Amino acid sequence: MATVANYANIFVRYDLIGSGAAKGAKVSSKDSAMQKVLQCVLEGDSDNIVDAVNEALATKDPMTVINEGLIKGMNEVSRLWDEGEYYLPQAIVASDAMLKGLDICEKKLGKALEKKGTVITHTAEGDIHDLGQKIVNALLRANGYNVIDLGKDVPVDEVVAAVKEHKPVMVTGTALMTTTMTAFERISKRLVKDNFQVPFVCGGGAVSLEYVTGYDLGVFGKDASEAPGMASDAVNGLNWTQLREKWNS
C-alpha cells in the first residue's frame, strides 16, 4: 500500500495550532467547603454537589454559597468555554451541577431567586429535532432565566397563546428542516397582529439569517451559545430591531 510521506499539502491540522496543556480554572476559595462547591461546578460533578453545598451551608448563608460558590464557578466555566479550554459538554454538566446546588440553596432560603426574565422556547410544529432547544434551555437556566419550555412539534397557536399568557422578554424557535421553519413566520404574523413586539430568536439546522430576518420580530440565532447574551440584551431593553442590528449585522 502506498503511503504519504508528507500530508502538509493535503490538509493542515489547524485545530492543533496553539493547543497545549490546559491552563485550568483561575478561581478558588480559601474556605474548604466553598472550594468543594466551586470544584463541583467546575467539574460538572452532580453526584457530589449536594454534599458540598450542604457542607457549605453549615457555616455560610445561602446567598453566599450561591454567589461565592455556584455563580462564581459557573462564570469561570463560561470563561473557560469562551477561551476554548472547555467544550460544550463541560458547560452543560457544570450547569446541571450548578442548578442542583441552587435548588438546595433556594430551599434553605425559603424562596426561589428572582429570575432575570422569562424566555419561552419551542421547537417548530412538525419538527422533533429539539436538541438545540435543549441546549438553549440549559444555558439560559444556568444564566438565571426562567425558561418556559414548550417542547417539540409545537403548534403555532400554542406558541402564540404562551406568549400572551407569560409575556416573555424573548421567544426562541428551533427547527432542523426548512419545511418546518415556515411555522416561525406564521407565529411572527400572529404576534404582530396582536401587537406583541417580543424578540423572536430562531435558529437550528437549515434555518438561515436570510429567512429569519425576512419577517418581523425575527432575530437569527446562529448558535445556542448566543441565547444568554441575547436574553440579557432583551432584559436591558433592546427591542427586536436593535437585537437584529447587534447580532445579525
Add this chain to the structure above:
Amino acid sequence: MPKYDKMAYASADEMIFGSAKNPVKYGRDFTVGGGYVYPELVPHPRPGTESTKKTLVKEYEKMVTDVLDRCVGIGIPGIQIELEHVYQMTKNPEWGGEIAAATKHLQEDYFRKYGLKSAIRATIADYRKPDEEDIRNSVALENQLKTFETSAAGGADNLSIESVGGKEISDYTIVRQDIRGTLFGIGVLGSLDMEFMWKKIVEIADKYGATPGGDTNCAQANVAMFMAGGYQDRSVPHTFAALTRAIAAARSLVAYEQGAKGPSKDCGYEDVIIKSITGNPISMEGKTCACAHSDLLGNLVGACCDLWSNEAVEYHDMFGGTTVAVFAEILGYDVALMNTAIELGKAKDLQQMMVQSDKYRDTHGFILCPENAYEIGKAIVANNTSYYARARAAAIKAGELMLADSKLQISAFEKESLESAMRTLESLPDKEEDFISECADIYKKLIPGFTLANYGL
C-alpha cells in the same frame, strides 16, 4: 438478538467501491453493487411548497425533471433519486404515495425515451416522540407505516428510514459527553427499536415487491458528528463522536438482520462497517453533501460506496442550472471517475487516494477507512451475544485503533476525552441485563418521559 457472526469479506482489501457481495437489482434496469457506482440524488423542496399537496407534488415533478434532463444532457448512465420525506409527506400518507408515483412516471418516461436507468428510494420521516408517547402504538407510527405502503404502491423501489429509537437518551448524553448513556441510547435502545420497526418495514416491502433498504443513525451518531463539526468547533469532542459512530454501526446492522437488503441510507456514515459484515451495497455521501453539511472525510467516505449521494440539496437556481441539476452533474462526474478507474483496473489505486486524502484529517475518517472499519466489524461479529456487547466492543475497538496509530494526531483535550470514555467503557458490566438495569436507574431520574416499555423491556 444479533445474528451476524462472521464477516462478508475475507479482508478489508477485498472491499471496493461499486461492488458488493450481494448486489441489489430493482427499478428500471438498475443494479447497485453489481460492479459500478451510480449517483443518488436527493432533492429537497423549497420552504413554502410543503403547504399543500398540489404545490409539493409540482415541486417534486420539477426537481425530478431537472435531474433526469441533466442526466441525459451529460450522459449519466443511471441514477437513483431519493425522496427523503419532509414531515408533511409522511404525516399525510397519500402525499408520499403521489410523489413516488409522479417520480416513477417521469423515470419511466426517460427510460423509455433514452434508456436512462433509474430507481427511487423513499425515506419515510420518523417523527415518533420516544419521550412523549408510546412509540410502538402511536398515530405517528401508524402514519409512517401507511406511508411506507403508499410509497411502495406508488413506485418506490427502496424503502428506508432514519429511525429515532433511543434519541431521548442520546440527546441528553451526547451533549454531556456521557459514553455510557450514548451506548445505552444507540447501542441498546436504538437496536431494540430497529428490531421492532424493521420487522414491519420488511413485511410491507415484501407485500409490495419493494426492497427494504436501510436505516441510518442520523438522529444520533450524525448529531454527534455534526456537533463535533470542524477543527475550530468546541461542541462535542471529535474522539467522542467517532466512538458514537462505532456504536452506531452495531445498531444500524439490525435492519439487515431483520431482512433489509440495501443499498443503505446515504447519511449512514457507519455503513462501510456494515458492508464489511453484510456484503450488502451501501450509499455514501462526502464532499458532494457539502450543500447540506460539512464533514472531514469528503473523499475517504467514498472508498467502498455503491451509490454516491449529495445528502440533500434545496431547490434553487444557480448559474449552471437548478441546484438539483448541478448536483446531479457533480455526482455524475464523481462516479464516472470511479467507474473509469474500475474499467482501467485502477480502482484500488483510486481508493487509496481517497483514503489517504482523509485518513489522518480527523478521527471520523480514521475509524471509517476500510482497514479500520473492517477491524471494528470484526469486533462486532466476535461479540454477538447481545446488542449491548457488540456495540460496546465496537466502541472499544474504535478507541484502541485511535490510540494506537501515532500518525493520528489528537489534541490533549481530545485525547483525555477519549481515554476517559475508554475507562468508562472498560468498567461497564459484562451482561446486557445488568447494563440495562444500571442505565434504567440512572436515566429514568434524569430524562422526563423515558420509559423502557417503548423498547419492549
